[in-house]
Amino acid sequence: MELTGFCGNGDLISHHVYDAAIVGGGLAGLSAAIYLGRSRRDTLLIHSGHSMAKWEQDVQNYLGFPDGISGNDLLTRGFAQVRRFGVEVADDDIHALERDREGMFQLTGLAQRYVARRVLLSTGLTHVPPDIPGVKDCLGKSLFFCKDCDAYRVRNRSIVIVGRNNESAEYALSMLLFTSQVLICTNGKTPLWDTAHAGWLAEYSIPVTHRSIRSISHDDGQISAVVFDDGESLSTHAVFTTRGDVFHHDLAEQAGAELDEEGQITVDHSMRTSVPGLYAAGCVTPANCQMIIAAGQGATAGQAINRDLFKEDLRRHALPRVEKAKPIEAHCL
Known part of the structure; x- marks a missing residue:
């Protein structure tokens, strides 16, 4: 989907519009990306390589790895799985997020700008x-x-x-x-x-x-x-x-999302924030900060975003669908 408009000097500009943009490449973001990719949504995963999972030398409580696995290896496997399902991955640091009058989200990074119908913030926290x-x-x-x-x-x-x-x-x-x-x-x-x-x-x-x-x-x-x-x-x-945590909620705050007293992004059971179309998952929310819990929240958010897009497309009479295959013609030999 393309969004067109005019910039200040009158030139026509065009932006690709993603179905969903995910900010943060930790376990929550990767899990959501897998679900959205498998749902055939045009999905962009933006990360800056700062997931705290990298600090974990030996993760012993993630289901399916009886001998443990390093946080780095878990992330490497996650990114490979995401790419398998057609998700676009961008190495960028998003510093601005706003929702325009049409309900589209404008994300500004150090490298470029992005536009998306839905946004998931999986920006996590930093232990101090x-x-x-x-x-x-x-x-x-x-x-x-x-x-x-x-x-x-x-x-x-x-x-x-x-x-x-x-x-x-x-x-x-x-x-x-x-x-x-x-x-x-x-x-x-x-x-x-x-x-x-x-x-x-x-x-x-x-x-x-x-x-x-x-x-x-x-x-x-x-x-x-x-x-x-x-x-x-x-x-x-x-x-x-137990010195404390720094929750990376700046983008949510810019977009007007509610935060709790500790600075965590407030979400409902489907990971929706108080801003329509904006979701959050993982350690930046009030959930217990565990890798497997973050991955579960990411899966929940990915499914919720897919349902949300589906319902919007029905209302707009713009449901995407696979083109009909041409009938196979039989030839006599």
Whole structure:
């Protein structure tokens, strides 16, 4: 489908109009693209290569991979599957999104502009690691953000939780199912957990230190100790941090979509936002940030977008269809 119009100098311009544009090439975006491609929708997947799945060295809780798989390998397989079903993939960074009076979405990237009837935002989030020397080398290897993803891999080992809020306290308490060696470090800050959480920490004898961390000692990403400002060190095998998340919701906000108090994009059961034709899926929504959950949300969004386009085409009396094949003529030999 082509959209034509006039630019400021009077020249006629034309834009290809996609049925759907997906912004974000993580598990949610790839899953939606597969469903839309298989539904024979003219689909564009735009990504900038920043999926947090790349941080995961060994994904052990994604169905179908009993021996685990790296996040990078999972993404590589996903992109191959997307291309198999005819989805166009663009390497670009979208920085502006608006819905025009005709209901079309205008997406502006660093490379070019795009137009689509429907848009899915699967822009995800970024976990904020502690600003401590040595941390970045250990990401996804022995420093983790998600207990649901990674507590199992550090069972029966010593664990330090870096944080000072209720979530930090709950991380430490939940780790007791995996190990007896758990400590909370507030990294020089005053604890913010409430009275109830303080009581539970005392009840289950979770040690807490308020010392500041100078650095993380490690061997090729495998943590061996936490080094404090006073020079003392604490031997440990893993660190979990609960510093916080940055939700990549700027495009949704530009388009006028509702956000919740934490900055996540509000969606309904079909992944629809408050803006007609705009969808969101994955870790940028209030769902638990798990790869397999993101993929499931992407599938839900892909199916919902396809249904939405189908109903619109019926209303417009513009239902696309395969052209009739010419009849085969029989010839006598």
